[in-house]
Amino acid sequence: MTETYSSLTPLLAVMVPLAAVVLIIVSRQRPNLRESWTIMAALAQFALVASMMPSVLDGRSPETTLFTISPGIALALRVDWLGIMFGASASFLWILTSVYSIGYVRGVSEHKQTRYFGSFAVCLAATMGIAFSANLFTLVIFYEILSVATYPLVVHKETPEAVAGGRKYLVYALSAGVTLLLALALTYYESGSVEFVPGGILAGDVSNNTILMLFGLFLVSFGVKSAVMPLHSWLPTAMVAPTPVSALLHAVAVVKAGIFGLARAIGFIIGPLAMHQSGAMDILAGLAAATIVIASLIALRQDNLKARLAYSTVGHLSYIVLGMSILSVDAWTGGLMHMVNHAVMKITLFFCAGAIYVKVHLQNVSDLNGIGRQMPLTMGAFAVASLGLAGFPPIVGFISKWFLVSGTLETGQWVFAGAFLISGLLNAGYLFSIVVRAFFAPSDKPMKFAEASPLLVVPLIITAVLSVVLGLFQHQVPYFYQLASWVATSIGSGGGM
Amino acid sequence: MSNLPVLIIMPLLLASFLAVLFGIWWPGWARFISIIGTGMALVASIVGLSKVLSTGEALHHYMGGWPPPIGVEYVLDHLSAFMVVIINLIGLIAVVYPPAPGLYEVPRKGIPTYALILLLLGGLNGTVLVGDLFTLYVFLAIYSVATYGLVSLGGDRAMVASLRYLILGTIAGGFYFLGVGFIYFTVGTLNMADAANLLPAFYDSPTIMAAVALIVVGMGVKLALFPLHVWLPDAHSYAPPVVAALLAAIQVKAAAYVIVRIMLTVFQPEYFTDTLPVTTVIVVASAGGIVFGSVMAIAQSDFKRMLAYSTVAQIGFVGLGIGLANPLALVGGLLHILNHAFMKSCLFLVAGGIKHQTGLQQIPRFAGLGRKMPLTMACFTVAALSMIGIPPTAGFFSKWYLVLGSIDAQNWAVVAVILLSSLLSAVYFFRAIEKIYTKSSEGEPAVEQANEPSARILMPIALLAGGIIILGLTNAFIVTQVLNPVAALLSP
Numbered sequence: 001m002t003e004t005y006s007s008l009t010p011l012l013a014v015m016v017p018l019a020a021v022v023l024i025i026v027s028r029q030r031p032n033l034r035e036s037w038t039i040m041a042a043l044a045q046f047a048l049v050a051s052m053m054p055s056v057l058d059g060r061s062p063e064t065t066l067f068t069i070s071p072g073i074a075l076a077l078r079v080d081w082l083g084i085m086f087g088a089s090a091s092f093l094w095i096l097t098s099v100y101s102i103g104y105v106r107g108v109s110e111h112k113q114t115r116y117f118g119s120f121a122v123c124l125a126a127t128m129g130i131a132f133s134a135n136l137f138t139l140v141i142f143y144e145i146l147s148v149a150t151y152p153l154v155v156h157k158e159t160p161e162a163v164a165g166g167r168k169y170l171v172y173a174l175s176a177g178v179t180l181l182l183a184l185a186l187t188y189y190e191s192g193s194v195e196f197v198p199g200g201i202l203a204g205d206v207s208n209n210t211i212l213m214l215f216g217l218f219l220v221s222f223g224v225k226s227a228v229m230p231l232h233s234w235l236p237t238a239m240v241a242p243t244p245v246s247a248l249l250h251a252v253a254v255v256k257a258g259i260f261g262l263a264r265a266i267g268f269i270i271g272p273l274a275m276h277q278s279g280a281m282d283i284l285a286g287l288a289a290a291t292i293v294i295a296s297l298i299a300l301r302q303d304n305l306k307a308r309l310a311y312s313t314v315g316h317l318s319y320i321v322l323g324m325s326i327l328s329v330d331a332w333t334g335g336l337m338h339m340v341n342h343a344v345m346k347i348t349l350f351f352c353a354g355a356i357y358v359k360v361h362l363q364n365v366s367d368l369n370g371i372g373r374q375m376p377l378t379m380g381a382f383a384v385a386s387l388g389l390a391g392f393p394p395i396v397g398f399i400s401k402w403f404l405v406s407g408t409l410e411t412g413q414w415v416f417a418g419a420f421l422i423s424g425l426l427n428a429g430y431l432f433s434i435v436v437r438a439f440f441a442p443s444d445k446p447m448k449f450a451e452a453s454p455l456l457v458v459p460l461i462i463t464a465v466l467s468v469v470l471g472l473f474q475h476q477v478p479y480f481y482q483l484a485s486w487v488a489t490s491i492g493s494g495g496g497m
Numbered sequence: 498m499s500n501l502p503v504l505i506i507m508p509l510l511l512a513s514f515l516a517v518l519f520g521i522w523w524p525g526w527a528r529f530i531s532i533i534g535t536g537m538a539l540v541a542s543i544v545g546l547s548k549v550l551s552t553g554e555a556l557h558h559y560m561g562g563w564p565p566p567i568g569v570e571y572v573l574d575h576l577s578a579f580m581v582v583i584i585n586l587i588g589l590i591a592v593v594y595p596p597a598p599g600l601y602e603v604p605r606k607g608i609p610t611y612a613l614i615l616l617l618l619g620g621l622n623g624t625v626l627v628g629d630l631f632t633l634y635v636f637l638a639i640y641s642v643a644t645y646g647l648v649s650l651g652g653d654r655a656m657v658a659s660l661r662y663l664i665l666g667t668i669a670g671g672f673y674f675l676g677v678g679f680i681y682f683t684v685g686t687l688n689m690a691d692a693a694n695l696l697p698a699f700y701d702s703p704t705i706m707a708a709v710a711l712i713v714v715g716m717g718v719k720l721a722l723f724p725l726h727v728w729l730p731d732a733h734s735y736a737p738p739v740v741a742a743l744l745a746a747i748q749v750k751a752a753a754y755v756i757v758r759i760m761l762t763v764f765q766p767e768y769f770t771d772t773l774p775v776t777t778v779i780v781v782a783s784a785g786g787i788v789f790g791s792v793m794a795i796a797q798s799d800f801k802r803m804l805a806y807s808t809v810a811q812i813g814f815v816g817l818g819i820g821l822a823n824p825l826a827l828v829g830g831l832l833h834i835l836n837h838a839f840m841k842s843c844l845f846l847v848a849g850g851i852k853h854q855t856g857l858q859q860i861p862r863f864a865g866l867g868r869k870m871p872l873t874m875a876c877f878t879v880a881a882l883s884m885i886g887i888p889p890t891a892g893f894f895s896k897w898y899l900v901l902g903s904i905d906a907q908n909w910a911v912v913a914v915i916l917l918s919s920l921l922s923a924v925y926f927f928r929a930i931e932k933i934y935t936k937s938s939e940g941e942p943a944v945e946q947a948n949e950p951s952a953r954i955l956m957p958i959a960l961l962a963g964g965i966i967i968l969g970l971t972n973a974f975i976v977t978q979v980l981n982p983v984a985a986l987l988s989p
Binding site: 067068069070071073075140141144145147148152155158162163166167170174175177178179181182184185186188189 | 882885886887888889893894896897898900901904905912916917919920923927931934935936937970972973974976977981
């Protein structure tokens with residue numbers, strides 16, 4: 001990134017959902033009007049993000065500097081390559097999730113829908129704020145808002161399990177919040193700055209012990225949302241939330257905010273050079289590799305479909321973390337691409353789980369015998385996304401995995417390449433077994449074609465098709481490959497990769 | 498010489514007499530006169546603050562035209578201007594909040610309440626404005642006496658709490674008085690600026706050391722600094738909600754002001770940090786108070802009592818700011834005086850609103866209130882998040898400066914305590930939030946029939962809740978303009 005220009009668009013992208021919150025509350029008595037605000041906000045947000053894409057691809061960053069939030073630190077938004085990758089994928093998937101949500105909450109007659117849609121919009125505003133934060137202080141503010149705004153969605157059902165899940169979530173999220181405050185303060189104290197600079201701001205002037213301590217703090221702070229083991233256990237519990245929440249927040253926005261924060265901390269604050277010298281990346285790589293294998297093994301044993309998907313998410317998030325900790329340009333590229341690719345595929349799977357739940361009220365894998373004959377479109381999309389997550393070409397998951405594995409081989413870290421390959425097999429095991437069961441297992445009742453409402457089915461078909469299209473035309477749709485490799489190169493340009 | 502410093506105090510003292518005088522015949526006038534009096538004091542203090550900010554110099558007033566050290570001096574500098582604006586702002590909100598039935602046990606429609614609130618405010622303003630050690634004692638006594646009266650308005654148990662507070666408060670006042678006496682007999686002056694010039698020659702004198710110890714312990718009691726806090730939980734939880742709001746928000750902070758003032762203006766800060774271990778003691782006591790207060794708050798089921806123990810913890814943050822004695826921490830501590838004033842008065846007024854609408858004060862019975870009183874509960878949630886320290890609410894920023902300050906002091910134990918306290922406050926506030934929003938009101942007729950309080954109750958609450966967010970976003974302005982000049986006194 002070479003130049004920045006002043007623009008209000010980043011701010012608008014953050015504010016649009018907040019304006020929608022007000023409108024959602026005001027029109028709480030009229031559900032159709034209320035839901036139209038959500039859809040309009042999602043469309044507007046994506047349009048705003050998309051409108052910045054050309055100039056960002058040109059290397060020019062739109063920037064909004066609001067005001068001084070603490071002496072010497074500005075509350076500022078800046079859209080760089082990394083930010084727009086996260087922002088564009090989250091805001092695009094929000095459009096589909098909004099449509100899906102309407103079908104879902106009406107399909108199962110959820111209560112307190114105003115609170116549901118309102119909290120959802122706050123989460124998307126916060127996610128966009130995280131994506132576009134120009135410095136760590138701004139990121140921390142939005143990150144904490146996201147932590148709190150997710151709570152009403154986790155406890156949404158208000159059952160004892162939901163309340164218990166909410167408590168567990170809070171313990172993890174707020175503990176991460178206080179370590180984040182300390183990490184922020186320590187960064188500021190050591191370097192006198194909290195700006196995001198590709199290649200980091202700490203290299204050279206800070207002792208190894210401080211780097212390790214700071215890295216440990218960032219790891220706890222962002223590791224909770226990225227569900228790196230042993231900080232992952234809130235995520236399966238949080239699956240008690242309505243499925244659209246699991247789909248967008250617990251597969252895309254919230255967990256990727258953790259990944260994104262980790263990418264900012266490693267690539268733009270600590271810097272690969274300091275990471276390399278302090279040995280911090282070995283710790284991270286070990287944790288991530290262990291998470292990948294263990295989470296996949298646990299996923300095999302889950303009968304509850306959403307729990308299985310949750311452990312799959314835990315594993316795939318660590319693909320990205322492992323990619324970042326390998327400190328090679330290829331691995332970073334692969335990791336960042338996987339941030340987007342996993343989002344598209346995993347949201348498909350969650351959408352499918354929700355459609356099945358709404359239509360036939362089944363949640364357990366063992367009950368899904370023959371469901372593919374009843375809901376062929378849903379299970380077809382499920383099959384596509386499963387193949388993708390296992391890493392089969394031409395689906396998009398293959399490409400990110402290709403880069404990740406070639407990154408490990410380039411640096412000679414065979415063990416980690418092994419972790420990716422084992423996990424690929426396990427993925428096929430725990431996901432494709434569902435597909436096989438759905439289409440080929442005999443079922444005791446006759447299955448007739450009966451799909452869920454189009455509000456549910458159309459979004460999941462779109463995401464499934466998208467995961468193929470992105471995989472086939474990676475170079476014709478150059479955004480994500482280009483952006484990811486540019487980010488990786490810019491971080492590595494200062495050395496250490 | 499400027500008349501502004503006394504123009505802040507006079508309307509309050511005058512109004513407290515007029516409120517009784519007119520209120521006896523026309524009860525409605527008492528509230529009206531109080532609002533006018535407090536409003537005038539607020540305007541004068543805002544004018545004063547802007548003058549201090551624009552000139553960068555303190556305003557002095559010599560009572561009766563007698564210059565110090567003979568006469569009594571009133572000084573409006575950055576620190577006292579900051580304090581008077583907080584005091585009068587919270588004071589105005591408190592007198593606007595209606596003296597609704599059920600909140601006070603007081604005859605004659607709250608007329609004595611108004612007189613006492615105005616006396617309290619007058620005393621607090623005097624305490625922070627006066628530049629004379631003895632007159633400070635007089636104002637201290639004025640606001641203390643008003644407090645004892647106000648606390649006792651909460652009913653039978655409040656009377657006992659008030660008596661206990663009266664005994665301890667009087668002893669504390671006596672300690673301060675004795676300390677000032679020692680200083681006077683050593684240096685022969687009561688004027689702060691004059692004493693500051695004369696004192697360094699006597700820094701080795703045991704009398705002065707004893708004076709410092711007496712003053713700090715006396716003010717520690719008034720500040721409710723752990724373990725001298727024993728009077729606070731009863732007094733604050735049995736007092737009427739508006740009174741509790743005033744006490745927690747501004748009254749206890751006056752003692753913090755006195756310690757800061759004496760440490761920075763009357764003595765040189767090094768005397769408190771290096772020569773005597775005063776600041777070390779304050780840090781240990783504050784850290785202990787933060788942990789103790791938070792844990793005790795978790796153990797409470799009575800809403801106001803939980804808030805009272807939370808105050809014991811929050812005072813620890815102010816204490817840490819003073820005790821760590823570096824500019825960043827002091828900024829954090831002073832900023833917390835302001836932030837906590839907004840948060841805690843908002844919470845106590847919410848407690849009043851709930852009590853008024855439902856008669857309830859036990860948290861386990863609050864189930865379902867989120868549906869019935871959505872606006873009040875939204876304000877409660879904002880204040881609670883600020884107490885926990887979630888950005889961009891104000892509470893986050895005091896913690897931010899305090900954490901920076903404790904890193905600067907390389908005091909990692911204090912860092913751990915500050916972070917731990919966030920989690921502990923999350924426990925007791927989210928317990929209430931969970932109850933309010935995720936449980937249904939089945940079997941609680943008081944909640945079933947509840948609805949949003951009237952605008953007269955809701956407006957002050959909403960103003961404070963909005964203020965919490967605005968303070969958070971504008972903290973950089975407050976810090977650079979108002980607090981950094983104060984913190985600069987630490988390293989002359």
